[in-house]
Amino acid sequence: MSVTQSDIASKLGVSQFVVSNALRNTDRVSAKTRQRVMEAVEALNYRPNSAARATREGRFGCINLLLSANEVRSALPPKLLFGIESALSAQSVDLTITRVPDEKLADSGYLPRFLCERNCDGVIVNYTDHCPEAFIRQIERNHLPCVWLNNKRDADCVYPDDHHAGELAANQLIERGFRDIVFIDYAHGDGQDPDTHYSSRDREAGYRGAIESHGLRLRIVRPPHNLPVADRLDYSRQWLRQEDRPEAVLCYSEADGMPFVMAAMSTGLKIPTDLFVGVISNRPITMPGYNMTLARVPEYDTGVAVAEALLKKISQPDVPLPPRAIAFKPSRPPPRQDDLVHPCFVHG
Amino acid sequence: MSVTQSDIASKLGVSQFVVSNALRNTDRVSAKTRQRVMEAVEALNYRPNSAARATREGRFGCINLLLSANEVRSALPPKLLFGIESALSAQSVDLTITRVPDEKLADSGYLPRFLCERNCDGVIVNYTDHCPEAFIRQIERNHLPCVWLNNKRDADCVYPDDHHAGELAANQLIERGFRDIVFIDYAHGDGQDPDTHYSSRDREAGYRGAIESHGLRLRIVRPPHNLPVADRLDYSRQWLRQEDRPEAVLCYSEADGMPFVMAAMSTGLKIPTDLFVGVISNRPITMPGYNMTLARVPEYDTGVAVAEALLKKISQPDVPLPPRAIAFKPSRPPPRQDDLVHPCFVHG
DNA sequence: ATGAAAGCGCTAACAC
DNA sequence: GTGTTAGCGCTTTCAT
Numbered sequence: 001m002s003v004t005q006s007d008i009a010s011k012l013g014v015s016q017f018v019v020s021n022a023l024r025n026t027d028r029v030s031a032k033t034r035q036r037v038m039e040a041v042e043a044l045n046y047r048p049n050s051a052a053r054a055t056r057e058g059r060f061g062c063i064n065l066l067l068s069a070n071e072v073r074s075a076l077p078p079k080l081l082f083g084i085e086s087a088l089s090a091q092s093v094d095l096t097i098t099r100v101p102d103e104k105l106a107d108s109g110y111l112p113r114f115l116c117e118r119n120c121d122g123v124i125v126n127y128t129d130h131c132p133e134a135f136i137r138q139i140e141r142n143h144l145p146c147v148w149l150n151n152k153r154d155a156d157c158v159y160p161d162d163h164h165a166g167e168l169a170a171n172q173l174i175e176r177g178f179r180d181i182v183f184i185d186y187a188h189g190d191g192q193d194p195d196t197h198y199s200s201r202d203r204e205a206g207y208r209g210a211i212e213s214h215g216l217r218l219r220i221v222r223p224p225h226n227l228p229v230a231d232r233l234d235y236s237r238q239w240l241r242q243e244d245r246p247e248a249v250l251c252y253s254e255a256d257g258m259p260f261v262m263a264a265m266s267t268g269l270k271i272p273t274d275l276f277v278g279v280i281s282n283r284p285i286t287m288p289g290y291n292m293t294l295a296r297v298p299e300y301d302t303g304v305a306v307a308e309a310l311l312k313k314i315s316q317p318d319v320p321l322p323p324r325a326i327a328f329k330p331s332r333p334p335p336r337q338d339d340l341v342h343p344c345f346v347h348g
Numbered sequence: 349m350s351v352t353q354s355d356i357a358s359k360l361g362v363s364q365f366v367v368s369n370a371l372r373n374t375d376r377v378s379a380k381t382r383q384r385v386m387e388a389v390e391a392l393n394y395r396p397n398s399a400a401r402a403t404r405e406g407r408f409g410c411i412n413l414l415l416s417a418n419e420v421r422s423a424l425p426p427k428l429l430f431g432i433e434s435a436l437s438a439q440s441v442d443l444t445i446t447r448v449p450d451e452k453l454a455d456s457g458y459l460p461r462f463l464c465e466r467n468c469d470g471v472i473v474n475y476t477d478h479c480p481e482a483f484i485r486q487i488e489r490n491h492l493p494c495v496w497l498n499n500k501r502d503a504d505c506v507y508p509d510d511h512h513a514g515e516l517a518a519n520q521l522i523e524r525g526f527r528d529i530v531f532i533d534y535a536h537g538d539g540q541d542p543d544t545h546y547s548s549r550d551r552e553a554g555y556r557g558a559i560e561s562h563g564l565r566l567r568i569v570r571p572p573h574n575l576p577v578a579d580r581l582d583y584s585r586q587w588l589r590q591e592d593r594p595e596a597v598l599c600y601s602e603a604d605g606m607p608f609v610m611a612a613m614s615t616g617l618k619i620p621t622d623l624f625v626g627v628i629s630n631r632p633i634t635m636p637g638y639n640m641t642l643a644r645v646p647e648y649d650t651g652v653a654v655a656e657a658l659l660k661k662i663s664q665p666d667v668p669l670p671p672r673a674i675a676f677k678p679s680r681p682p683p684r685q686d687d688l689v690h691p692c693f694v695h696g
Numbered sequence: 697a698t699g700a701a702a703g704c705g706c707t708a709a710c711a712c
Numbered sequence: 713g714t715g716t717t718a719g720c721g722c723t724t725t726c727a728t
Binding site for chain 4: 018052055
């Protein structure tokens, strides 16, 4: 098999205990012996067996990220994953991923592996909604430290601050001189369905707050639910044809903004001068010749925060953690396109 | 601490051996005893400790996915991750993720945890290029079974078949009646830089093959390297203004197609009738009112294939696996938009 | 069919 | 400073 501490010990004529202490850099071994051990480690290419350490220490040095098979319920953008991974690896904690396939959920007896065995020290549950009750029960039953991601709860949860997103985006538009600003969300119907993710209502509420505090006019567009993506272009075209066309639209997401960009372009409007289309997105979007993104989703920061929250929860399982809402970031345009971003007309 | 096999054994007045065998469903325990054990397992909420099992069995039941911090080198779309996870969980193998931050690579002594310790049975290396030499050396030194992802090598690698992508996309356009088809790639300069990812050259080569085998005219557009995304719209506008405007453009990716869509719309061309813009992408793109996607990146299938390849490699470490190129999929439009997808003019 | 005991590779208590 | 020993929770060998 592979090299163990005993192999090194017998090669050097010392006890395995000495090797163990040398490796863990305790003060119970002489510098000289330690030196010899380290040389043998290098020569034999010894690497510690983490399963044995975990067995002995009673902890796994590993946490699990639980995801739904439904991507809408468990968004996992790479930067979110990287944020989690980064915060964990700083503490030498491994990350495992579990995704629960729909077909398995059909038979209700199914449990993901980390709920049938002990193989991790805690869980990040990334379900915006509809996390199966059986999972939650089993997590509690196992006393597994648990933090929720993208889910607002009374405690033990981390999520991007969507209210702040709406406010930040609206304020950016107001600062740039716009006075007639529409909020638009294609994806969530009227926003009243109880299953609608809070981000839709929260971004709208943030927009409302900013607009009202400046005494401006509220204008909210929520096209019918389930309007196919392919029909949004036409819908946007008709909407822009009205007399009362706004100066700027603030879109829930990139997917809501692009139809407006295309609609404007195909009806002879100049973007961003005749109509400023702004979006909330996870990255700058410069495709239309200027940066559409007003507020950036703090994916990486959210990942870091949720991982750190779980580590804290593991060390103090009984202390409830206050909910953490992570602020969005303003998205400045790249310097060289600065001129393009500012509208030609400036009010007030 | 937590419930062990011994706890169950002493509660039932049997030996721990019996409990172990009952749990693993060997034939060395009577049905009746087994039944009693299972009841106690349920009552006490026993769950096996996977670290102890791993220690004993000498394998971890876990593999590692290695990623660069540079997202371009280590693309990890959610579906790829899900494909990997799905194939592994079918074999009860866990997946851990390791991403190597740039700042750590600066000091060359750094090695990710799974290369310093033994905590997994194999690695998927997802580096299109520039995987640090030290990592590769250490993987070999540790005799860690290893399969490459998104990287063409002589053996032990899995990647989407980008040649097939170009061919498939071009053939779709030809079948729909187009005869004057341009291939365009904004992101990779002239494609000759040795660091350019093979996918750029391969997609172009697939396009070439299809076009030439139909006796059509090759037209390839490769704008200067590092043309900012924000400038692509203008570039596309000018390009479309020429006399010799093609019937269709086949774009390396969505990011190459959108500027053409916008350019066409803003100069009065009708999409997709005056100009058909098609792309290679990981999903159907219906935003412009029709489905732009001609060939879909087989992300999930690639994930499944690479995971299965690694599992095979683990069971037969010395047998080199032939490279596996995963076919792209044609992307049919959603039924109700069928009429929009076909161009109004049909040739020959 | 069941039990006793060894041992996986490691950490930690306790001797000297 | 070093060695001895026990033990983590499990699988496996060998008795009975």
